Amino acid sequence: MSAGGLPVLEAHGLSLTYADGPRRVEAVRDASLVVARGESVGIVGPSGSGKSSLLFLLGGLRRPDAGEVRLLGRPLAPEPEANAALRRRHVGFLFQEPFLVPYLSVRENALAHVEGAQAADRLEALAAAVGMRDLLDERPWRLSGGQRQRAGLLRALAGDPDLVLADEPTAFLDQAAGEAVMDLLEAQRGRAALVVVTHDRGMLARASRVLALADGRLRPA
DSSP: OOGGGOOSEEEEEEEEEEEETTEEEEEEEEEEEEEOTTOEEEEEOOTTSSHHHHHHHHTTSSOOSEEEEEETTEEOOSSGGGGHHHHHHHEEEEOSSOOOOTTSOHHHHHHTTOOSHHHHHHHHHHHHHTTOGGGTTSOGGGSOHHHHHHHHHHHHHTTOOSEEEEESTTTTSOHHHHHHHHHHHHHGGGTSEEEEEESOGGGGTTOSEEEEEETTEEEEO
């Protein structure tokens, strides 16, 4: 649990609908979730089931149609831009597509919003754990898809966040690299809360609990 016994993440009654041509899609329906420090929650579901949409809502990157998200007891604002500072301080977000700045090195991408020598030392250790230490000074365009995914992971974890949100973190990796990434994510549970969405339930063997997202609704898996 976080300071004062508050959960790191609380979501209550989240809903999100978007247009797909003439069709309205209910990506998330009345979803609620509470995650404490030290917990690892896996969310499984097929492609298009709303997993990424849910993760974007939990991280304050999308405005919900209904519901509320609290981070360390503080409600996130409906407008994503208003959450930027809070998100940088407390949330590490690993996207399916890492969105790395192309003219910055892997190291510079990871430390862009992080300060202090401690973060630089932490980055070196994280990079070594996933076979990226020799690539820290490379530009993203020189990396393979799997290496870019791991570079995104380094950026998500460099600031020692309280909450880690990971969207298909092993999607572009072989079995060994995928397991190394999951090892590193699970290692964050000592001080952080972890939420991982994936279609590969095999990568969630050590999760505290696993939920399924189907038709926009969260249920026990």
